[in-house]
Amino acid sequence: MRGHLRDSELAEIEANFWAKYAIAPQVLIEELGLTTIEEISQRFGTSLECASNILNQHANWLRHRHGDEALDASILELYARGLLLERRDEKQADPAQILQ
Numbered sequence: 001m002r003g004h005l006r007d008s009e010l011a012e013i014e015a016n017f018w019a020k021y022a023i024a025p026q027v028l029i030e031e032l033g034l035t036t037i038e039e040i041s042q043r044f045g046t047s048l049e050c051a052s053n054i055l056n057q058h059a060n061w062l063r064h065r066h067g068d069e070a071l072d073a074s075i076l077e078l079y080a081r082g083l084l085l086e087r088r089d090e091k092q093a094d095p096a097q098i099l100q
Helices: 009-023 027-030 037-046 050-080
Strands: none
Touching: 009 050, 027 050, 037 050
C-alpha cells in the first residue's frame, strides 16, 4: 500500500498501525464489548491474525488510554454517524446503528 514491494518488518508495523487505528479503533472495540479474536475478525472483516494483533493492542490501549479521551470521543462520534464504516455485505449492520 505504501510502496512496499515485499514483506518487511516496516510493512508489518505499518499494517498493524493501520489496523489499530483505521480498521478497528480500540475505543470502538471497547464500546462494542468485543473480547475475542473471532468477534473482532467477524465485526471488522479482518483475518484472524490481524484480529489477534488488534486484540493484543487493545490490552495496551486499556492501560494507556487516558491521554486520548478527546480522540476516542471523536472516533466514536464518527462511527455513530456512520462516517467511517462501509457495508461489507448484507449481514453487516447499518453503520448508523453500529453503536446502538
